[in-house]
Amino acid sequence: MSRLSSTLRRPPLARLRGGNNEGVLVLLIAMLSVAVGLVTPSFWSLGTVLNVSTNSLTNLVFAMGVLIVIISGGIDVSFAAIGIFAGYAVIVLANKTGFGAPAAWVGFGIAAVIGLGLGMLNAAAIAGLRLPTLIVTLGTQGIIRGALLFYIGSKVIPNYPPGLDQLSTNYLVTAQGAAAQGAGVTRLSVLIIPAILICVLVSLLLRYTVVGRGIYAIGGDAESARRTGFPVVGIQVIIYALAGVLAGIAGMMHVTQVRLANPYELVGDELDVIAAVVLGGASIFGGKGSVAGTVLGVVLIALIKSSLILLGVPSSWQRAAVGLLLLIGVTAQALSAGGPRRRVDLLAESAP
Amino acid sequence: MSDMAVRVVRRMSAERSLVRLAVLTLAVLIVFSLVSSTYFTVINFQSMGFQVAEVGLLSLAVMLAMFTGGIDLSIISVANVAAIVTAQLLKSTNAATAEPAQALAMTVGFILAGVLAGTACGVLNGLLITRLRITPILATLGTLQLLNGLAIIWTGGEAVYGMPTVFLNIGIASIGQIPVPVIVLFAAAVGTAVFVNRTGIGLRLRLIGANPTAARYSGLDNDRVLMITYVASAFLSSLAGIIIAARSASANADYGVSYLLLAIVIVVLGGVNPMGGYGTVTGVVLAAFVLQMVSSGFNTVGFSSFTYQIAQGAILIGVLGLNALARRYYSEGRPTLLKRRSRTEPATPQPPGREA
Numbered sequence: 001m002s003r004l005s006s007t008l009r010r011p012p013l014a015r016l017r018g019g020n021n022e023g024v025l026v027l028l029i030a031m032l033s034v035a036v037g038l039v040t041p042s043f044w045s046l047g048t049v050l051n052v053s054t055n056s057l058t059n060l061v062f063a064m065g066v067l068i069v070i071i072s073g074g075i076d077v078s079f080a081a082i083g084i085f086a087g088y089a090v091i092v093l094a095n096k097t098g099f100g101a102p103a104a105w106v107g108f109g110i111a112a113v114i115g116l117g118l119g120m121l122n123a124a125a126i127a128g129l130r131l132p133t134l135i136v137t138l139g140t141q142g143i144i145r146g147a148l149l150f151y152i153g154s155k156v157i158p159n160y161p162p163g164l165d166q167l168s169t170n171y172l173v174t175a176q177g178a179a180a181q182g183a184g185v186t187r188l189s190v191l192i193i194p195a196i197l198i199c200v201l202v203s204l205l206l207r208y209t210v211v212g213r214g215i216y217a218i219g220g221d222a223e224s225a226r227r228t229g230f231p232v233v234g235i236q237v238i239i240y241a242l243a244g245v246l247a248g249i250a251g252m253m254h255v256t257q258v259r260l261a262n263p264y265e266l267v268g269d270e271l272d273v274i275a276a277v278v279l280g281g282a283s284i285f286g287g288k289g290s291v292a293g294t295v296l297g298v299v300l301i302a303l304i305k306s307s308l309i310l311l312g313v314p315s316s317w318q319r320a321a322v323g324l325l326l327l328i329g330v331t332a333q334a335l336s337a338g339g340p341r342r343r344v345d346l347l348a349e350s351a352p
Numbered sequence: 353m354s355d356m357a358v359r360v361v362r363r364m365s366a367e368r369s370l371v372r373l374a375v376l377t378l379a380v381l382i383v384f385s386l387v388s389s390t391y392f393t394v395i396n397f398q399s400m401g402f403q404v405a406e407v408g409l410l411s412l413a414v415m416l417a418m419f420t421g422g423i424d425l426s427i428i429s430v431a432n433v434a435a436i437v438t439a440q441l442l443k444s445t446n447a448a449t450a451e452p453a454q455a456l457a458m459t460v461g462f463i464l465a466g467v468l469a470g471t472a473c474g475v476l477n478g479l480l481i482t483r484l485r486i487t488p489i490l491a492t493l494g495t496l497q498l499l500n501g502l503a504i505i506w507t508g509g510e511a512v513y514g515m516p517t518v519f520l521n522i523g524i525a526s527i528g529q530i531p532v533p534v535i536v537l538f539a540a541a542v543g544t545a546v547f548v549n550r551t552g553i554g555l556r557l558r559l560i561g562a563n564p565t566a567a568r569y570s571g572l573d574n575d576r577v578l579m580i581t582y583v584a585s586a587f588l589s590s591l592a593g594i595i596i597a598a599r600s601a602s603a604n605a606d607y608g609v610s611y612l613l614l615a616i617v618i619v620v621l622g623g624v625n626p627m628g629g630y631g632t633v634t635g636v637v638l639a640a641f642v643l644q645m646v647s648s649g650f651n652t653v654g655f656s657s658f659t660y661q662i663a664q665g666a667i668l669i670g671v672l673g674l675n676a677l678a679r680r681y682y683s684e685g686r687p688t689l690l691k692r693r694s695r696t697e698p699a700t701p702q703p704p705g706r707e708a
Contacts, residue, residue, distance in 0.1 A: 075489065129673045132626050134423070134489060135616065136672075142613050142665030150658035268609065271497050284487055316509055320501025327480065327494035334485045 021281045021332075025296040029303060036307045043310055046175040047186040054188055056302040058083075058254040060195050060295065062273045063280075064202045065246035067294045070277055071206070072239050073219040073286025074126065074133035079273070080266040081144040082118045082244055083251025086111040089152050090252060091261040094161035101161035104256070111252035112245045118144055119244015120237075127236035145267055157261040167191075168259045191253050198246065203291035211238055219286025275326040276301050283333065301325065369623035369675075373638045380642060384649035391652050398531055400644050402523070402599060405533030406431075408640040409592035410611055411618040412544050413585040415636050418619055419548065420578060421561040421628025422481070422488030424585045427615060428608050429499035430473045431593030436503055438466030438519075438594060439512040439603035448516045455516040463519075467590040473499055474586020478579035503605035511602040523598030533595045537637070540591060545633040547584065557581055561628025610661070617668045618643055626672075643667075 037043040062079055069076040090107045093099055100106030118140070125136040160168065171187040206212040214235040217225035226232045255261050280297030282289025304325065305318055385392040410427045417424035441462040442448070447455050473495065480491035525532050548554035556577045560567045568574055597603045622639035624631030643664070650660050 125669050125673065129676045131669070131672050131676055135620065135626055136669060138613050138616060139665040139668035139672075142617075142661050142668070144665075146658045146661030146663075146665065150656055150662065154658070271493060274493065275497075278490065284490055314505075316504045317501070319504055320498055323494055323497030323499075323501050326490070327486075327498060330486050330490045330494065331480075331484050334487075 021336075022290065022293045022296060024332075025280065025293065025300060029296065029300055032300075032303060032307065036310060040310050043307070046173075048306065048310075050173060050175050050186045050188040051306055052299060052302045053192055054186075054257075055306065056298045057189065057192055057195050058250050058257065059273050059276060059298050059302070061198055061246055061250035061253060063276050063294050063298050064198055064291070065243035065250070066273055066277045067280075067282055067289055067291065068202065068206070068215060068239055068246075069133070069243050070282045070284060071219045071286060071289040072215045072236070073222070074239075075274070075284065076122070076137050076240075076243055077134065077270050077274075078118075078122060078137040078141040078144060079243060079247040079250075080268070080270045081141045081148070082115055082247040083254060084263060084266040085118060085144050085148045085152070085251070086114040086248035087251035087253075087255030088148060088157075088261050088263045089114055091157055091160065091164070091255060092153055094164070095157065095159060098161075100163070102163050104163040104167040107161070107164050108249060108252050111248040113248070115244040115246070115248020115251070116241055117244070119241045119247070122244065123237040123240035126240060127233045141267070148263055152263070154263055156263075158259075160259065160261075164256050165259075168256045189257055191257065194249075195253070198249070199291055199295060202246075206291065211235060215239060216287055219283075219288070221287075271326070272301055272322055273298075275322055275329070278326065278333070279329040281333070284330075297329075370632065370635055370638070373622070373635060373642065377638065377642050377645070380645045380649065384645070384652065388649070388652040391649060394529065396648060396652070398526065398529065400641075400648050401531040401534040403648075404640055404644040405531070405537040406592045406595045406599070406608070407611055407614055407618065407644070408537045408637060409540055409588050409595070410615040411622070411636050411640050412540060412633070413588040413592070414615045414619045415622070415624050415631060415633070416544070416548075416557070416581050416585045416588070417488065417492075418624050418626055419558050419561045419628060419631060420581050421564065422578070422581075423492065423616075423626075424477065424582065424589075425489065425492040425612060426473065426477060426496040426499060427585070427589040427592075428611055429496045429503065430470045430586045430589040431596060432503050432603065432605055432607055433473055433499050434466040434470030434590035434593035435597035435603035435607070436466075436507060436512060436605065437469040438462045439515055439597050440506070441465060442516060442519060443512055443514040446514075447519075448514050450516065452518070456518050459516060459519045463594055466594060467587065470590025470593060471583055471587045474583040474589075475579075477586065478582040481582060482575040482578050500605060507603075507605050509605060511604040513602050515597070515601065520598055520601055523595060523600070533599065536591060536595060540588060541633055541637050544584075544588070548633060553577060553580055558629055561625075562630070613661075613664060613668075614643065617664045620668055621671050 033043070062083065065079055066076055090100070090111050093110065094101040094107060100110055121140050121143070122133075122137055125131050125140070126133055167190070170190045172190045172192060173188045175186045204212075206215065214225065214230040214232075217228065217230050218232055218235060222232055251266065254266065258265075276297035277289070277294050278284065278297070279300060280289070280293035280295070282294065301322060304321060308318060308321060309315065381392070390396060410431065413427050414424055442458065445458060445462075447458040447462070450458060477488075477492055477495055480486045480495070481488055484491075486494075522532055522536075527535060546554075548557065556567065556572050557580075559570070559572065560574055560577055564574060593603075596607060600607070618639045619631070619636055620626060621643070622631065622636035624636065646663065647660055650657075650663070
């Protein structure tokens with residue numbers, strides 16, 4: 001309520017900025033596009049759009065799960081492990097037993113169920129035992145990755161079951177002679193449709209459902225949420241179960257897209273996704289964040305990566321660039337929010 | 353429950369966790385000695401000693417940050433920066449082909465340079481956390497990525513070789529029967545223990561972790577203490593980096609990524625409260641040895657390294673879970689979900705009157 005009224009009372013410029021700095025991100029993306037476009041005119045092509053969309057696809061779905069967790073005041077570093085576990089396990093299962101081999105959607109269903117199960121591990125430790133989220137998800141990351149490599153397999157699998165194989169070459173749009181990485185063909189996978197659908201669903205969930213409002217409430221202040229009547233433990237279980245499901249689906253998308261099931265992938269690249277969510281205006285202290293901001297954050301990171309390639313910067317610079325971008329993003333956020341300290345001060349002063 | 357009782361329970365549980373660790377150490381020792389005949393040998397313990405030092409030092413680094421209620425995720429990147437700076441300097445000056453006396457001087461000088469560079473990264477962490485008010489998780493997550501990225505740019509993603517024998521000896525030599533890395537670890541542990549327990553800054557550091565608001569109202573300069581904490585943490589990580597470079601005879605931007613989880617497991621297993629304030633150096637060092645013994649045991653028995661990864665995660669959540677259940681049992685439903693502690697409960701003893 002107070003957020004709504006404060007948005008309305010703001011001057012027009014601030015309203016344009018958006019509740020989570022979405023306006024700033026749009027401006028940043030536009031400026032980056034113009035700058036890169038001036039240096040290399042081939043940037044302005046359908047190929048770039050397709051390239052950035054293709055590269056954002058899986059991170060978009062991962063980011064939705066991370067966003068939910070971060071809004072609730074937690075942090076998740078296990079999503080990449082869950083994703084690759086689910087994706088790789090489905091390929092192994094389909095190749096060994098033939099179950100779900102003809103139809104790709106069965107594979108995605110299994111991946112979602114695996115993700116749900118692994119997400120429940122997090123839910124049990126966080127909601128049940130009330131342990132710190134970073135430490136729990138670090139632990140489950142180790143368990144899940146170790147279990148994948150030890151029990152499921154540690155080899156790269158090039159053979160795909162027919163259903164997923166077909167899906168991996170099912171393109172929505174194809175652009176000839178695209179800009180990215182010289183000549184060649186840029187394609188956009190049909191998987192962009194479910195990815196966008198998931199973003200819309202998460203947005204609706206966060207905005208219009210009791211659970212969604214509860215996620216914001218818990219992130220704002222768990223004790224107040226409890227006293228207001230939100231079932232805190234129940235909502236936390238939903239949060240981590242849902243984050244698991246989304247990670248499972250995203251992992252399956254990744255495995256489908258790259259057409260080479262490699263169990264060593266994804267884990268270690270978590271920061272790209274967390275950075276995107278934080279850049280998108282979600283607060284690490286909880287209670288703040290939006291789907292639109294997160295989508296822009298994911299797009300910004302993908303755009304920067306492909307621009308670096310386009311400008312001829314060696315790919316070894318990408319990691320440092322994302323790190324720097326994250327630090328700039330959180331600095332801007334910390335400065336505009338005044339930091340956590342002010343909040344503590346207010347509390348302390350009201351105390352007798 | 354009165355304050356007194358709460359304090360007594362906490363005191364007991366702190367020592368209980370040390371007793372539990374000691375029992376665990378014995379149990380691990382007995383089990384693996386029974387299973388494998390090569391386990392309880394001097395050579396095996398020596399090889400454990402060579403391996404435990406680097407991760408032990410990294411654990412001490414994480415411990416310091418956790419004492420203040422924060423965390424340092426950048427330990428590995430900082431260690432690699434120190435290692436790469438030292439290795440690049442030694443390589444570019446051809447120290448390996450220099451006269452022995454000259455090589456020794458260069459080695460000492462360049463190790464200092466490497467440690468200094470790593471420690472400077474700690475200043476960066478400290479500035480981000482105290483000046484820009486970025487929460488430690490995000491600040492160190494950012495520097496983890498940034499420093500790793502800079503190291504990749506500098507080395508081109510390849511390992512740096514070509515260090516003199518004097519330098520490599522740090523990682524492979526023993527004095528008496530004791531490996532040099534273990535001696536470094538013990539020296540650092542004693543130094544850290546003195547710093548945390550016997551200096552004013554150390555006491556304030558734990559007070560901040562126990563209750564930052566109370567610490568500030570007691571007139572403490574939280575920012576200065578936090579800065580010193582993250583610099584000290586980076587210093588310990590840099591020492592680990594030097595040992596890593598000496599032991600593996602190379603420096604690499606991506607070395608030891610799995611050490612982050614391991615270091616946090618060790619710190620938590622050692623009885624440090626992730627919310628800040630409580631824990632002992634003894635516990636952390638003991639925990640580092642226990643996990644090294646488990647790892648070495650898994651090796652001698654022939655288990656895969658993947659199962660060790662599973663064990664690490666399971667130990668982390670298991671130990672924390674047991675602690676949480678025990679805490680819930682002893683103090684009726686303290687709101688652990690919130691980081692805030694109730695106002696009537698004094699978090700730690702009074703801050704010392706003397707200034708450091």
